[in-house]
Amino acid sequence: MAGVNILPSSSSTLLLPHNNIIKLNHVGICPIVVNTPARKNIVQNVIGNRKTRSQFVLTKAKTSLEADLAKDSVTSEAIDDENDFGVVNLHHVGILCENLERSLDFYQNLLGLKINEARPHDKLPYRGAWLWVGSEMIHLMELPNPDPYTGRPEHGGRDRHTCIAIRDVSKLKAILDKAGIPYTLSRSGRPAIFTRDPDTNALEFTQVE
Structure with a gap:
């Protein structure tokens, strides 16, 4: 072939x-x-x-x-x-206070949070108030505070705490200085400040854009 x-x-x-x-x-x-x-x-x-x-x-x-x-x-x-059971966002944070008026003076008058009048108070077996934090809320509840202050960090950085996003840490720092309320700036250097309310509940305020 x-x-x-x-x-x-x-x-x-x-x-x-x-x-x-x-x-x-x-x-x-x-x-x-x-x-x-x-x-x-x-x-x-x-x-x-x-x-x-x-x-x-x-x-x-x-x-x-x-x-x-x-x-x-x-x-x-x-x-x-x-x-998936439908998580949407954080609805509110519950904070215990011994005296509602004293706490409202701190959260409403000092920090400038507004009360949500639409939330019912008279249907609960204790006094309280709902405060707007952006689109979410803080629920103040007048009850004896079960958390002992002794042995906890001074200003609540390493503690159970509520973190609120704000625009200007320096302005809040000036407000706390004027009111004589102690605080601690973030040790990491980021723009954040830690303090406690009148019932020693720890609060963090972190600066966002």
Whole structure:
């Protein structure tokens, strides 16, 4: 079979001299034409076909992988939905106070927080007040404070505390200085200040943009 080049192809029948017939599977034949455009085109077509098949296989594998990942994602979302009970934001922080008027003087008159008149007070078995902190609230509740002050940090940095975001720590610092209320600036150097209310509840005020 001199002068014949066998190349991959589909199933075909080859006619040879003397009427001999050979059945070929998955091979193709073409005459060898040395250094001619025809031969180059044949070779390029074969190589192109190989690349096309390879790209098809890779694309199919990629599509299958993406489908599996999408299925896993849907399953994960379904699991998350089952455990998602609808957290929206922080609604309010409860703060105990021994004397409501004294605490209101601190939170309302000194810090400038406004009372939420829409919140009911007479339906509770104790005196209290709701104060706006942005879109959330502080709920003052007149009860004996169960937290002993002895042994706790002076100004509440390492303690149970309520953190309020403010625009200017330096202005609050001037207000506390004028009122004679002790405080501690953040030891990390960030713009934040720690203090306590009249019932020693710890408060942090952190500066935000």
